[in-house]
Amino acid sequence: MNKTMNYLRRYWVLYVMLILPLAFFIIFRYIPMGYIQIAFKKYSIVQSPWEMAWADHNGFEYFIQAFSNRDFLYALRNTLMLNFLDLLFGFPAPIILALILNELAFKRFKRFTQTVVYLPHFLSWVIIAGMALQLFAPTSGLVNIMLQRMGFEPIPFLNDPVYWVITYVLLGIWQSVGWNTIIYLAAIAGINPELYEAASVDGAGRFRKIWHVTLPGLRPTIIVLLILSLGQILSSEFDRPYALSNKLVTDVSNVISIFVYNYGIRGLQFSLSTAVGLFQSVVCVIFLFAANALAKKTGERGIW
Amino acid sequence: MGLRKGLTILTLCLAFVLVMAACTKDNNAEPTPNTQTPASNNDASGSGGTDSRLEALGLDANLRFKETRKITVEIYDRGNDGGTPPEDNFYTDYIKEGLLRDHNIEVEFVPVPRWTEVEVINNLLAANQAPDISVTYSYPTIQAYANMGGVLDLNPYLEEYKDLLPDLWDLLTDSNIYWNQDPHTGTIWAIEARLAVLNRINTFVREDWLQKLGLEAPTTLQEFEDMLIAFRDNASLLLGDEADKMIPFSTSFDIGWRADHLLTSFVPNDITDKDIYVYGFDDRHFLLPNYKEGVRVLNKWYNEGLIWKDFSLYPAGDPTEDNLMKAGYVGAFIHNWDYPYRNGEDSIHANLQRLVGPDAAFVAVEPFPNDAGVYKKFLSGPIDRKIFFPATNDEPLASLLYLNWISKLENRLFLQFGEEGVTHEKLEDGSYKTLAATGEKIMNSPANIDYTLTINGLDLGDPDLTVKSIANGYAGVDKRYVEIAHRITTNQGRIGKNVNVGEIKSEAGQGQALKEKRDAILNRAVVAPPDQFDQIYDSGMEDYLRSGGQAIIDERRAAWEAVYGDKTMLD
Numbered sequence: 001m002n003k004t005m006n007y008l009r010r011y012w013v014l015y016v017m018l019i020l021p022l023a024f025f026i027i028f029r030y031i032p033m034g035y036i037q038i039a040f041k042k043y044s045i046v047q048s049p050w051e052m053a054w055a056d057h058n059g060f061e062y063f064i065q066a067f068s069n070r071d072f073l074y075a076l077r078n079t080l081m082l083n084f085l086d087l088l089f090g091f092p093a094p095i096i097l098a099l100i101l102n103e104l105a106f107k108r109f110k111r112f113t114q115t116v117v118y119l120p121h122f123l124s125w126v127i128i129a130g131m132a133l134q135l136f137a138p139t140s141g142l143v144n145i146m147l148q149r150m151g152f153e154p155i156p157f158l159n160d161p162v163y164w165v166i167t168y169v170l171l172g173i174w175q176s177v178g179w180n181t182i183i184y185l186a187a188i189a190g191i192n193p194e195l196y197e198a199a200s201v202d203g204a205g206r207f208r209k210i211w212h213v214t215l216p217g218l219r220p221t222i223i224v225l226l227i228l229s230l231g232q233i234l235s236s237e238f239d240r241p242y243a244l245s246n247k248l249v250t251d252v253s254n255v256i257s258i259f260v261y262n263y264g265i266r267g268l269q270f271s272l273s274t275a276v277g278l279f280q281s282v283v284c285v286i287f288l289f290a291a292n293a294l295a296k297k298t299g300e301r302g303i304w
Numbered sequence: 305m306g307l308r309k310g311l312t313i314l315t316l317c318l319a320f321v322l323v324m325a326a327c328t329k330d331n332n333a334e335p336t337p338n339t340q341t342p343a344s345n346n347d348a349s350g351s352g353g354t355d356s357r358l359e360a361l362g363l364d365a366n367l368r369f370k371e372t373r374k375i376t377v378e379i380y381d382r383g384n385d386g387g388t389p390p391e392d393n394f395y396t397d398y399i400k401e402g403l404l405r406d407h408n409i410e411v412e413f414v415p416v417p418r419w420t421e422v423e424v425i426n427n428l429l430a431a432n433q434a435p436d437i438s439v440t441y442s443y444p445t446i447q448a449y450a451n452m453g454g455v456l457d458l459n460p461y462l463e464e465y466k467d468l469l470p471d472l473w474d475l476l477t478d479s480n481i482y483w484n485q486d487p488h489t490g491t492i493w494a495i496e497a498r499l500a501v502l503n504r505i506n507t508f509v510r511e512d513w514l515q516k517l518g519l520e521a522p523t524t525l526q527e528f529e530d531m532l533i534a535f536r537d538n539a540s541l542l543l544g545d546e547a548d549k550m551i552p553f554s555t556s557f558d559i560g561w562r563a564d565h566l567l568t569s570f571v572p573n574d575i576t577d578k579d580i581y582v583y584g585f586d587d588r589h590f591l592l593p594n595y596k597e598g599v600r601v602l603n604k605w606y607n608e609g610l611i612w613k614d615f616s617l618y619p620a621g622d623p624t625e626d627n628l629m630k631a632g633y634v635g636a637f638i639h640n641w642d643y644p645y646r647n648g649e650d651s652i653h654a655n656l657q658r659l660v661g662p663d664a665a666f667v668a669v670e671p672f673p674n675d676a677g678v679y680k681k682f683l684s685g686p687i688d689r690k691i692f693f694p695a696t697n698d699e700p701l702a703s704l705l706y707l708n709w710i711s712k713l714e715n716r717l718f719l720q721f722g723e724e725g726v727t728h729e730k731l732e733d734g735s736y737k738t739l740a741a742t743g744e745k746i747m748n749s750p751a752n753i754d755y756t757l758t759i760n761g762l763d764l765g766d767p768d769l770t771v772k773s774i775a776n777g778y779a780g781v782d783k784r785y786v787e788i789a790h791r792i793t794t795n796q797g798r799i800g801k802n803v804n805v806g807e808i809k810s811e812a813g814q815g816q817a818l819k820e821k822r823d824a825i826l827n828r829a830v831v832a833p834p835d836q837f838d839q840i841y842d843s844g845m846e847d848y849l850r851s852g853g854q855a856i857i858d859e860r861r862a863a864w865e866a867v868y869g870d871k872t873m874l875d
Contacts, residue, residue, distance in 0.1 A: 046452060070851050133618070246617045247823045248617075248831065254820075266816035268426065268449075268812075
C-alpha cells in the first residue's frame with residue numbers, strides 16, 4: 001500500500017500528462033464509434049442514431065445491399081487489385097533504393113539524391129494528376145509528343161485500362177519511394193559497423209555484405225512495415241485514384257472510397273456507405289491480426 | 305519544479321476544455337421537430353376578417369411584420385475573379401434594404417459554392433444548418449431529405465397565404481408552383497423557379513473556315529461530316545505551321561451534353577410522351593430509343609481522326625478545351641447555346657478575334673434533322689432551380705414573402721439590369737443594353753440569376769423586347785451571331801411536360817452512380833475500335849440496366865400506367 005502511494009507520489013505528473021492523449025482518443029475516436037450503428041439502422045436526418053429504426057434483415061439490410069450491388073463488387077475487386085500491385089511493386093522499392101543510397105560513396109551526391117527523391121511526397125495527388133496529364137496525354141502530352149517525333153506510336157498511359165494501372169502504380173512509387181526510404185536508411189545506420197568490418201575480414205565483397213549483413217539488419221523493420229501495409233490492403237485512398245481517373249478507365253479505377261463518395265455523399269445513402277466503411281475496417285483489422293500472427297510464427301517479434 | 309507544475313496545470317486545463325467540448329458537442333445535433341403548422345384559416349373566410357387575420361400573423365395592413373423577422377437565404381458562390389462577395393455587395397444590399405423596408409424582414413445570405421452545391425447543401429441539411437430558403441438543381445436531394453423528415457411541406461402554407469403572394473403566383477403560375485405536388489399525398493417539397501428562356505445548346509462551326517473552303521453552312525449530317533473531313537484535309541491551309549494541332553470536332557467527357565443535338569436526331573420523331581418519360585430518367589437522353597446509332601457516328605468520326613483525341617482525359621471545369629477553341633484549332637463543337645459569346649473579354653469569341661483575326665468566329669448551325677426531317681430539340685420544361693424550406697425553417701411566411709418580393713417585376717428587373725447608365729442603358733427600341741460594370745456593381749453572374757431566385761433568364765413582360773435585350777447582352781459580339789444562336793437553339797423544339805406520378809423509389813441514391821456509368825459507357829464507345837463498338841456499347845448498357853437502370857424504367861412505366869392508363873401522349 002505504502003509502496004503504491006510512494007509510486008503515485010513520484011510519478012503522478014506522468015499520469016496527468018496521459019489525460020490529454022486519452023481524452024483525444026475518447027472524444028475523437030471512441031465516441032464517434034457510437035455512430036457505427038448507422039450502418040445497421042435506417043438513417044434519418046432528424047433523429048439521433050439511438051432513435052433511428054433498425055434496418056431490415058436484422059439490421060443487415062445495407063450489407064446485403066452492398067454485396068448485391070455490382071458497383072460495390074467492382075470497387076472491391078479494384079481496391080484489392082490496386083493495393084496488391086502497390087504492395088508487390090511499391091513495397092520493395094524503398095528497400096532497394098535505401099540499399100543503393102547506402103552504397104553511394106560520394107556523400108554530397110547521396111544527400112542530393114535523397115532530397116530529390118523524397119520531394120514528390122509533398123505534392124498532392126491533384127497536382128500530380130495535373131502533371132501526369134501534361135506529360136502523358138495521348139496527343140498533347142510531352143512524353144507522347146517526343147515519342148511521336150522519334151517515330152513511335154503514342155502510348156495510352158492514361159486512357160487504356162492496362163496502361164493506366166501501370167501508370168498508377170509507377171506514379172505511386174515515384175511519389176512515395178523517397179519518403180519511405182528514410183526509415184530504412186535510419187535502420188541501416190543502426191547496424192553495428194563491426195559486422196561490416198568482420199565481413200570484410202572474412203573476404204566478403206560488396207554484394208555479400210548487403211546480403212549477409214545489411215538485409216538481415218533490416219529484417220525487423222521490413223516485417224513491421226509489411227504487417228502495417230497488409231493492414232491497409234482493403235483500405236482505399238481517395239485522392240489518388242480519383243484525381244488520376246477518367247471516364248475511360250473507371251472499370252479499374254473505381255475503388256471503395258470512390259464508391260462511398262458516389263453512393264454515400266452524392267447519393268445520400270448514408271447507411272449504405274457506413275456499412276461499407278465498417279466492412280472495410282473489419283477486413284483490415286483481420287488482415288492486420290493475421291499478418292502479425294504469421295510474423296510471430298516465423299520467429300519475428302511482430303508489432304505487439 | 306516550476307516547469308513541471310506549469311506543464312501539469314496546462315495539461316489539466318487542456319483536458320478540461322476537451323471534456324467540456326465533448327459534452328456540448330451533441331447538444332446542437334438534437335433534432336428540432338417542426339411542430340409549427342399554419343395558423344387556422346377561419347378568420348380570412350369571414351368578410352372583413354382580413355385585418356384580424358393579418359393581426360394574427362403579426363402583419364400590418366401593408367404586409368409589414370410588426371416585429372422584425374430574420375431569415376437566411378442560400379446564394380450561389382461562383383468564385384468569380386474580381387467579383388464581390390456573393391453574400392455582401394451592391395445587389396444584396398438592395399434586397400436587404402427592400403425587405404426590411406417593405407416587410408420588416410432581416411435577410412442574411414449564406415453562400416454555397418455553385419459547382420459543389422449538392423454536396424454542400426447536403427452537409428448543411430445533415431447538420432440542421434440549411435438556410436431557411438434553400439435552393440438546388442437536384443430534386444432527388446430534396447426528396448431524400450423529405451423522406452427523412454428534413455424538409456417542410458409547402459402545400460399548407462401556399463394555400464393559406466396564396467392571397468398574400470400575388471407576384472410569386474404571377475411569375476411562377478400554378479404550373480411551376482404545383483409542379484412537384486405529389487399526386488397521392490398532396491405534399492409540395494419544392495416549388496420550381498421559372499426558366500424564362502428555354503435555350504439549351506447549339507452546334508457551332510468556324511464561319512471563317514467555311515468561307516475559306518467555299519463551303520455552305522451544313523444542313524444535314526452528311527454535309528456536316530463532309531465539312532469535318534474538309535477541315536481535317538485542309539489543315540495546312542487553315543492553320544499553316546500548326547496544321548498538326550487541327551481538331552475538326554471537339555467534345556468533352558460529357559458526351560451526352562456535348563453531342564446532344566447529333567445524338568437525339570437519331571431518336572424517332574414520333575416518340576411518345578410516355579416513352580420520353582419512361583426512358584427519361586437520365587437528363588442526357590441516354591436511354592431514348594436509337595440513341596446508340598448517334599454514338600456510332602461519333603465512333604466513326606473518332607476513328608477517322610475527326611474528334612479531339614484527348615477529350616476524355618480532362619475533368620469538368622478544366623480549361624484545356626476552351627483554350628484550344630480560343631487558340632483557333634477547333635473547327636466545330638456542340639455546347640451551351642451561347643457558349644462562344646459568354647464571358648465578355650474572356651469569351652472564346654473575343655480571344656479568337658484577338659489571336660486569329662477579326663474574321664474568325666463561331667456561328668451556330670443546324671445540321672441534324674431526324675427521321676422525319678425535323679430539326680427536333682428536346683427542351684426541358686419551363687422549370688429551373690428547386691426552392692425548398694428545410695424543416696428547421698421557423699419563418700415560412702416571412703420566407704414566402706421574400707420569394708414574393710423577389711418575383712415582383714420592378715425588383716427583379718433592377719437585379720437583372722442594375723442601374724440605368726451604370727450597368728445598362730435603354731435603347732430607342734425600348735430594349736435594355738447591358739454595360740460592362742466596374743467595381744462593386746459587377747454582377748456575380750450574368751443578369752444576376754443567383755439573386756433572382758424565382759426566375760432564370762430575362763423576361764421583360766414583352767417577348768420581342770426580351771429577345772432584343774438578350775442579344776444586347778453580349779459585349780463585343782456582333783448581334784447577328786447571338787440572334788442566330790437564339791433562333792436555332794429552340795427551333796422545332798419539343799418542350800418537356802410535367803409528368804407527375806409521385807416518387808419513383810428506385811431512383812433514390814442512383815443519380816450520381818448511374819451518371820458516372822453513363823459517361824464511362826459513352827466515352828468508351830466513342831473511342832472503341834469500330835469492330836468492337838457494338839460489343840462495348842451493348843455490354844455497357846447491360847451493366848447500366850442491371851445496376852439499377854432497368855428498375856427505374858419498370859417503376860416509371862408502372863407509375864405512368866397507374867396514373868394515365870393507356871394514354872401515351874399528354875395534353
